[in-house]
Amino acid sequence: MSPCVTIIVPIYNAQATLRRCVESVLNQEFTDFELILADDGSRDGSGVLCDQFAQADSRVRVLHKANSGVSDTRNQAMAQARGEYLQFLDADDWITPNATKLLVRSARQHQCDLVVADFYRVVGERVSPKGDIDEDGPLTREEFAAHMMENPADFYYGVLWNKLYRRDIIERHQLQMDPAISWCEDFLFNLEYIRHAQRFFALQVPVYYYVKTKGSLASQGLNISKTVRTKLMLFEYYNQFYKAVLDEAEYEKRRLKVYRFLIDAAQDGSAPPLPLVSTRLGEERTRAHDRALEGEGALCDLYRERKLLEYYLEPAAQKNGLTVAEAGLLIHLRQCGAGTRRELADFAGVSRSSLSMLLQRLGARGLVSAVEAKAGDGGREKRLNVTFLPAAEPVLAELKHAYEDFQEARLSGMDAGERAQYGELARRVQNNIRELLTSLY
Numbered sequence: 067m068s069p070c071v072t073i074i075v076p077i078y079n080a081q082a083t084l085r086r087c088v089e090s091v092l093n094q095e096f097t098d099f100e101l102i103l104a105d106d107g108s109r110d111g112s113g114v115l116c117d118q119f120a121q122a123d124s125r126v127r128v129l130h131k132a133n134s135g136v137s138d139t140r141n142q143a144m145a146q147a148r149g150e151y152l153q154f155l156d157a158d159d160w161i162t163p164n165a166t167k168l169l170v171r172s173a174r175q176h177q178c179d180l181v182v183a184d185f186y187r188v189v190g191e192r193v194s195p196k197g198d199i200d201e202d203g204p205l206t207r208e209e210f211a212a213h214m215m216e217n218p219a220d221f222y223y224g225v226l227w228n229k230l231y232r233r234d235i236i237e238r239h240q241l242q243m244d245p246a247i248s249w250c251e252d253f254l255f256n257l258e259y260i261r262h263a264q265r266f267f268a269l270q271v272p273v274y275y276y277v278k279t280k281g282s283l284a285s286q287g288l289n290i291s292k293t294v295r296t297k298l299m300l301f302e303y304y305n306q307f308y309k310a311v312l313d314e315a316e317y318e319k320r321r322l323k324v325y326r327f328l329i330d331a332a333q334d335g336s337a338p339p340l341p342l343v344s345t346r347l348g349e350e351r352t353r354a355h356d357r358a359l360e361g362e363g364a365l366c367d368l369y370r371e372r373k374l375l376e377y378y379l380e381p382a383a384q385k386n387g388l389t390v391a392e393a394g395l396l397i398h399l400r401q402c403g404a405g406t407r408r409e410l411a412d413f414a415g416v417s418r419s420s421l422s423m424l425l426q427r428l429g430a431r432g433l434v435s436a437v438e439a440k441a442g443d444g445g446r447e448k449r450l451n452v453t454f455l456p457a458a459e460p461v462l463a464e465l466k467h468a469y470e471d472f473q474e475a476r477l478s479g480m481d482a483g484e485r486a487q488y489g490e491l492a493r494r495v496q497n498n499i500r501e502l503l504t505s506l507y
Contacts, residue, residue: 069148071151074102136243159275159276187276208311208312250300260311375394
């Protein structure tokens, strides 16, 4: 049976970083994939390491070949791919554990031909997220091309590794990387693919860690005249792409923006600099303390469940511009409805001042309306009625998916009988707790 996704990693003398890259793939939450490790004639221990991975995991296939460059290596790997979708990595980078799952879910949910995701730019021990499109919902080819026109030489559009492709489109139109080009070959492939794709989706969650520093054209040994020819050839591809995508009147209207690509391409295509706002590597996502991970007892159990829930809420929160705390409060409010400030804060596990601050933030974003009722009888605390506004519905749908992923992860490895048994035991435990709390209060 063919896998859902073929993940391709071209490799050349990458022994120092290859294990981190491959293990990030093999540890994906999404498991229906094959991994093609394409060894481009490495002269270090990369080839041996590839074979070791293949022996240990049946999902790994190794392609050993004479050195011919990254484009030809990717072409040969694509020719052997069996997946419905194609995903690419570079050997010195890595992906988040939920990367493939989020890419495939987006492609299927929105019936898209291309998914492009945000990524992390890593420099030393610093990391920062990078994205470009902040629209929700699928985009047409013209809409996607209009976004690309605003930042024509941006890595977000130009590279392969933050995207998910449909293999049938590549095969139907015989799309390949051009081995004769050693600069921006990814971008040329993308331009050809986009011309044949219909629906696009921007996943506003960073799923890829990019650490490779691309060399300039000069550092690749190209002389000035060849550099100029390469850039002019690339611009001609880019110009013809927009002539094909836009009608004549629209192209004339936007021609100056199309020609802006010449200016951006003059910046040499080097890796984007790290933005001023960055965090230390390892602190960009929610983490759990090692001692609590190893600890025993009810408190450690509760802590681990909370951290796992936060882990699954975080991508949905990032996508919708929320903090994990704001996303968590939305889920709690969905389950508990209304109550006094003390009751709502207690249920959500936050202080009353934190509850007020989070509600203000959610209200400012147009997600909820929090209205306090008139003074209660006998001086009792006022009731706070929280209403979800229309803008909250797509956010709540994302959080619902995240919560379902959390529940599925908790029960992973259990068969149907074990899940039923666990469910019955969990209900009995909760009934005991409920009865005890009722008697105590």
